[in-house]
Amino acid sequence: MHTVVLALALVALVFLPCAVALLICADGAVARVRQRIRGRRDRRALHILDRTLTHQSISLAALDEHQPSIQQIAADLRRLDRQRLGIATRSKVWHAAVLLAYDDRLRLASRCLGVCEHLDQLDGVDLEIERVRVEGELEAAGLSLRAGSHRHQDH
Known part of the structure; x- marks a missing residue:
C-alpha cells in the first residue's frame, strides 16, 4: 500500500509543474486562436466590402453629407x-x-x-x-x- 501511495506522490510531483505550465501557456494559446479567428472574420468582411464596392458605384459626396x-x-x-x-x-x-x-x-x-x-x-x-x-x-x-x-x- 505504501508503495502505491509513494508512486502516486512521485507521479504527482513530476506532473504537477507540467500541468501548471500547461495552464499558464493555454491562456496565451487561447488568445492566439481568438486573434486568428478575429483576423479571418475581418479579412472576410473586408473581402465582402471590397466585392460590394467593386460592383456598386458609391458617391463620396453622399458619404460626406453626414459629416x-x-x-x-x-x-x-x-x-x-x-x-x-x-x-x-x-x-x-x-x-x-x-x-x-x-x-x-x-x-x-x-x-x-x-x-x-x-x-x-x-x-x-x-x-x-x-x-x-x-x-x-x-x-x-x-x-x-x-x-x-x-x-x-x-x-
Whole structure:
C-alpha cells in the first residue's frame, strides 16, 4: 500500500509543474486562436466590402453629407471640454462618456484638418498625453478648442 501511495506522490510531483505550465501557456494559446479567428472574420468582411464596392458605384459626396462641418465640430469640442472639466467630474460613468465623445470629435477635427492622431491606439496616461498633443496641433492649425479662445482670436 505504501508503495502505491509513494508512486502516486512521485507521479504527482513530476506532473504537477507540467500541468501548471500547461495552464499558464493555454491562456496565451487561447488568445492566439481568438486573434486568428478575429483576423479571418475581418479579412472576410473586408473581402465582402471590397466585392460590394467593386460592383456598386458609391458617391463620396453622399458619404460626406453626414459629416458635421468643422465649425460644428469645434463647437462640440468646446462644449465637451466645459463638460469634462465641470459636470462630468461628478460621475465616473458621465466622465467616461464625455471623454469618449470628446475623443470622437478630436478624431473628426483631426481628419478634417489633416492632423495625425493615435487616440484609438492608446489608453491611460498615454491617451491623456496624446489628447493634449492633438489639441495643440488642432489649435496650431487654427481651431479654437477652449470656450473663451475663439473670442480672443477675433481681436
